[in-house]
Amino acid sequence: MIVNVPTADALDDVALRLYFTAWSNLIKIIDEFEQVYDVKFDLDRDDSWEEERLGYLKACQPELQSTCAIIQQSNEIALKAMICRVSPFLLLLKSDPKFSIQNGDVDFSEFRTLDAVDLPLAVNSLCEEPLSDRFIQTYNLVRSLRNTIAHLGASTKKFRPEELIKILLFQYPQIWRSRLWLKDRVEFASQTRTSYFHDFKYTSPHMDVMHELPTTISMIGKADFKKLFGEAKSKRRYLCHQCVDAANTRYADLDLDVCRTAHLIEDGKNIHCLMCGGTFPVVRRKCEVDGCKGDVISQDDSEYPECCHTCGKYRDDAPAGEWVTSSV
Ligand SMILES: [Zn+2]
Ligand SMILES: [Zn+2]
Numbered sequence: 049m050i051v052n053v054p055t056a057d058a059l060d061d062v063a064l065r066l067y068f069t070a071w072s073n074l075i076k077i078i079d080e081f082e083q084v085y086d087v088k089f090d091l092d093r094d095d096s097w098e099e100e101r102l103g104y105l106k107a108c109q110p111e112l113q114s115t116c117a118i119i120q121q122s123n124e125i126a127l128k129a130m131i132c133r134v135s136p137f138l139l140l141l142k143s144d145p146k147f148s149i150q151n152g153d154v155d156f157s158e159f160r161t162l163d164a165v166d167l168p169l170a171v172n173s174l175c176e177e178p179l180s181d182r183f184i185q186t187y188n189l190v191r192s193l194r195n196t197i198a199h200l201g202a203s204t205k206k207f208r209p210e211e212l213i214k215i216l217l218f219q220y221p222q223i224w225r226s227r228l229w230l231k232d233r234v235e236f237a238s239q240t241r242t243s244y245f246h247d248f249k250y251t252s253p254h255m256d257v258m259h260e261l262p263t264t265i266s267m268i269g270k271a272d273f274k275k276l277f278g279e280a281k282s283k284r285r286y287l288c289h290q291c292v293d294a295a296n297t298r299y300a301d302l303d304l305d306v307c308r309t310a311h312l313i314e315d316g317k318n319i320h321c322l323m324c325g326g327t328f329p330v331v332r333r334k335c336e337v338d339g340c341k342g343d344v345i346s347q348d349d350s351e352y353p354e355c356c357h358t359c360g361k362y363r364d365d366a367p368a369g370e371w372v373t374s375s376v
Contacts, residue, residue, distance in 0.1 A: 051153045053136050059129035064224070066122035068236035071216055073115045074209045075260045077108050078267070091208060105208065112207035113197045119212065120164075120194035123187050126223045127167040130175050138174055142166065164191055183222045186215050210267065217272040229276045230309065230322045233257050233264075254295035255302075257323070262306045277322050279311050286310045286344055286357035288321035288328070293352075304360050312344060319344065319357060330357065337361050 081089040081104050087097055091105065131138050136156070143160040162170055168187055172178040179187075196203045220229055237253035238246060245251050257264075265281075273281035285308035292307050309323040312330075320327045328346065335342040335356040342358025355362030 049153055050156055053156045054128075054132055054139075055136070056129045056133035059125050059132055060224070063122045063126035063129055064232055065236050065239050066118050066125065067216065067220070068233060069240070070115045070118045070122065070212070071233070072237075072240070072260070073111060073118070074213050074216075075263050075267070077111065077209045079260065079263050082263070089209075091210075105206070108209065109207060110202075112209060112212065113203055115212060116190060116203075116207060117194045117197055119216065120190045123190060123219070123223075124164045124167060127171050127179075127187075128161065130171050130223075131162070131167070134174050138170070141170070177225070180222060183219065186219060190215065213267050214272075217268060217276065221275050228322065228325050230257070231325045234323060248294065248297060250298045251300075252294055252297050254291055254323070255297050255300045258291075258295040258300070258302060258307050261309075265306075279322075283311055286312065286319055286342075287360050288319070288323060288326065289346060289352035289355050289357070289360075290326060290328075291321060291323045292360060310357065335359060335361075336363075 078089045081101070085097055085100060087095075089101065089104075091101055093101075128139055139161040140159050141162060145159055168179055168184045193203055193205060196205075220227075224232070234253050234257050237243065237256045242251070242256065243253065246253055268276065268281070270281045273279075287304060287308055288310040291309055292302070292304065295307065296302055310319040310321040310328075312318075313320050313327070316332060318327050318329050328350065330344045331347055332343055333345060335345060335358060337356060337359050340356060340359040340361070342356045344357040346352050346355045346357065346362075348354050352362060
């Protein structure tokens with residue numbers, strides 16, 4: 049019999065892990081330049097840092113090429129997951145298995161699976177929801193670049209991190225239609241090498257993701273933001289106490305202004321967090337903290353009683369009328 053038959057969920061997990069590995073590489077490439085020079089990494093800007101930006105981009109090429117190969121691998125496995133969801137044995141179409149007179153188990157991995165070049169048409173022929181033409185274009189572009197890198201060790205193309213980021217942002221809602229991007233970002237930050245250190249006391253996946261959030265938000269344009277999160281990028285965002293609490297470890301040094309991951313939903317009585325996917329009831333009254341204009345406060349019987357979703361401060365068992373800085 050055939051053993052170790054893959055499941056669609058296991059393949060999707062690998063595809064997402066590779067997707068967010070690529071994402072994390074690209075954000076680090078941009079972040080590190082910005083931290084050293086204290087300027088935006090924007091190649092289209094004509095300013096006194098132009099030479100440094102170009103020099104840095106040149107030095108980034110090997111890493112950008114490796115990242116392109118990771119995106120291709122993620123794409124290929126994601127499409128295999130779609131086919132596998134119909135039946136894993138469809139992945140063996142076009143294979144020519146060698147049968148043996150001897151009876152015994154055969155590992156699925158010993159069979160040749162569909163070639164990368166055939167996957168988009170296989171998905172469109174076998175799966176309920178077809179891939180868009182634009183997705184297939186990006187898939188083929190990444191695949192051909194990766195082939196050049198794999199076969200010649202390098203590509204003459206000059207990669208730019210923001211163009212690979214744009215491909216990733218476009219592809220996610222095309223592949224994983226019912227998943228939450230920022231929730232997955234945290235989930236897959238907890239499957240990395242550094243996750244070994246995630247004890248939620250000194251570090252956590254939420255902390256890592258909050259640290260990259262300013263670059264993440266700045267790289268996601270208005271249209272991609274709406275597609276990924278279902279809300280306008282310009283819509284006011286609030287603190288999610290659960291996520292800030294999980295991120296606020298000893299090494300976090302969080303800037304709460306950039307940790308806003310929740311939106312007020314239409315009824316005005318709940319907030320929904322893009323990071324944990326949670327929906328939390330709120331009361332609408334003015335925050336009494338000096339200088340805070342917030343009017344979205346968590347309920348007094350919640351896990352974070354009467355904590356302001358704008359400034360992150362709350363009134364717990366302190367004397368009436370006195371607000372104290374919360375642990376978040
Ligand atoms: Zn949250
Ligand atoms: Zn407040």
